[in-house]
Amino acid sequence: MRFALVAALMLVCTVATACSRGVSSHDSVDGGQLTSGETTPRSEDSIRIAYGTSPDNFGKLHLPDGPGPHPVVVMVHGGGWLQDHDLTYFEPLARSLSDAGVAVWNIEYRRVGGTGGWPTTLADANDATESLATVVQQSVPGLLDLNRVHIAGHSAGGHLAAWVAGRHTLSSGAPGAEPHIRPRSATIMAGVFDLSLAATDGHDGFVRQLLDGLPQDHPDRYQMASPVNHLPIGLPVTALHGSADQTVDPGQSRSYTDAANGAGDSATLHMLDGVGHGDFGNVDSAAWEVAKQTILAHVANDSSE
Secondary structure, eight states, rough: OOOHHHHHHHHHHHHHHHHHSSSSSOOOOOOOOOHHHHHHHOOOSSSESSSSSTTEEEEEEEEEESSEEEEEEEEEOOOOTTTTTGGGGGGHHHHHHTTOOEEEEEEEEOOBBTOOTTTTTHHHHHHHHHGGTTTHHHHHHHHEEEEEEEEEEHHHHHHHHHHHHHHSSOOOTSSTOOOSSSSSSSSEEEOOOOHHHHHHHHEEEEEHHHHHHOTTHHHHHHHHGGGGOOOOOSEEEEEEEETTSSSSSSSHHHHHHHHHHHHTOOOOEEEEEOOGGGGGGOOOOOHHHHHHHHHHHHHHHHHHH
């Protein structure tokens, strides 16, 4: 179903009221290597925490005011899974969420062109999320409510977020199978849900680089890495996509939500008229405001269950 951006923003006003009842009240990546669990001193708005030994195995934790424990939103940045793009552009978005009363774990991961690719990039997304139960919680004892973890991602990060949300359905031995941290909701902005479709009909070279070939070359990789193949996942998913997106086909979100609902999941699509691919990464955009209030509504609904 298509929603004009104005209509979506009217919806935002409604969910923002609910969020206020249910939720407690561009810095650069320095590239320094930290041992797993080591933290840098807290800056004005984040704590950098390593979850592994690679320079890209870290995240930035943003804490809201108040004693906690706080619900947590895992944020996964996009950029074609490429080394050239990092979590920097997600930092203003993370701060805007923490200002609204939730803790935010903005994760980095190894990427294509660096030391990432198959299966490392997906394994890092899993490990970064799992680290909430270990080094992240240990860094801020008692401040994180690990029973109220939610996840959100944009573009390639939307793919990783959707994959993390459904990784508990994977068979034993697959990267990410049998997780300890299971998100309670997923908010996916302009995400890639069907990698085979993106690599063939979409002619998406980024997907081919991530999985090192076409679907006929590595059918098992495409099967395991595509969120659409692992339904139902048993948690609410909201897919947000711009009708003017020239990077990721809006049909990706439409097909996924149709398949998820058909499998018995609760999946919602908001198609935002005139919104482009990059708009979700701009903290001052109307597209991000819709995404932000969607995330906060998921958190608020979780607190009322």
